Amino acid sequence: MAKIFCVANQKGGVGKTTTTVNLAAGLAKVGQRVLMIDLDPQGNATMGSGVDKRKLELSVYDVLLESASIAEARTQSAKLKEGGCGYDILGANRELAGAEVELVEVERREKRLKRAIAAVESEYDFVLIDCPPSLSMLTLNGLCCAHGVIVPMQCEYFALEGLTDLVNTIKQVKANLNDELQIIGLLRVMFDPRITLQQQVSEQLKAHFGDKVFDTVIPRNVRLAEAPSYGLPGVVFDPSSKGAQAFIAFAQEMVARIKAL
Numbered sequence: 001m002a003k004i005f006c007v008a009n010q011k012g013g014v015g016k017t018t019t020t021v022n023l024a025a026g027l028a029k030v031g032q033r034v035l036m037i038d039l040d041p042q043g044n045a046t047m048g049s050g051v052d053k054r055k056l057e058l059s060v061y062d063v064l065l066e067s068a069s070i071a072e073a074r075t076q077s078a079k080l081k082e083g084g085c086g087y088d089i090l091g092a093n094r095e096l097a098g099a100e101v102e103l104v105e106v107e108r109r110e111k112r113l114k115r116a117i118a119a120v121e122s123e124y125d126f127v128l129i130d131c132p133p134s135l136s137m138l139t140l141n142g143l144c145c146a147h148g149v150i151v152p153m154q155c156e157y158f159a160l161e162g163l164t165d166l167v168n169t170i171k172q173v174k175a176n177l178n179d180e181l182q183i184i185g186l187l188r189v190m191f192d193p194r195i196t197l198q199q200q201v202s203e204q205l206k207a208h209f210g211d212k213v214f215d216t217v218i219p220r221n222v223r224l225a226e227a228p229s230y231g232l233p234g235v236v237f238d239p240s241s242k243g244a245q246a247f248i249a250f251a252q253e254m255v256a257r258i259k260a261l
């Protein structure tokens with residue numbers, strides 16, 4: 001059965017989508033079967049996986065409204081396959097923003113995605129969910145179906161403070177909706193070892209969270225930032241770049257960690 005992970009942090013622009021698509025590609029590269037779910041109306045993970053969000057016939061929106069199954073709505077990108085990193089994509093676009101309102105009246109609305117994933121779970125080793133920068137109904141749907149949360153974060157001054165809300169939300173979801181949920185790990189991203197403050201915050205993180213901090217550190221690397229404009233994860237766009245190498249190492253660390261779960 002697939003291991004299901006949300007990539008979440010309510011802070012915007014911290015590297016959630018970059019982490020999701022590159023981890024998906026990295027896991028595919030090391031032989032894992034992966035489904036990537038874009039749960040953000042911005043559709044960045046969809047575009048960054050080489051799927052045009054404006055041309056989606058079916059998306060995660062239809063799955064949440066139960067007008068399509070994941071088997072019907074998922075798609076693939078030929079470019080990813082050519083790069084040896086093919087994974088399945090359940091895309092998103094602006095339409096998804098409406099789901100929040102449309103689901104207000106619906107019972108057990110936070111469990112919709114969970115039910116949909118159950119039907120395809122046996123086909124995958126990993127399901128990765130890219131969450132929007134909020135603790136909204138959409139993020140809640142992601143958290144309800146996940147075994148764990150991967151939290152990408154920049155080692156900045158307010159990093160620890162910002163984590164409190166997320167940690168509390170995860171505790172509440174665990175208590176009320178999904179007792180399996182846990183933080184799998186904090187991933188240090190956009191890291192620049194030349195900046196003393198970043199090193200200090202990184203040490204603080206390790207002191208606070210111990211082995212909940214992933215060993216792999218993702219460096220700031222311009223190739224990772226360039227890749228989405230080519231509709232590719234950095235891992236496929238420039239496999240030899242430092243950023244791509246770090247995400248391959250992270251994929252290997254994840255495979256090792258889930259064996260120990």
Ligand code: ATP
Nearest residue numbers: 012013014015016017018133190219220221224225
């Ligand atoms: P949002 O909250 O809007 O969904 P996000 O948390 O998904 O944002 P990303 O879109 O992954 O964040 O990253 C924000 C910006 O930082 C993007 O322009 C991305 O290309 C860039 N970026 C992410 N990781 C790195 C990195 N390791 N090195 C350089 N640039 C990066």
Ligand code: MG
Nearest residue numbers: 016017040044
């Ligand atoms: Mg994003």
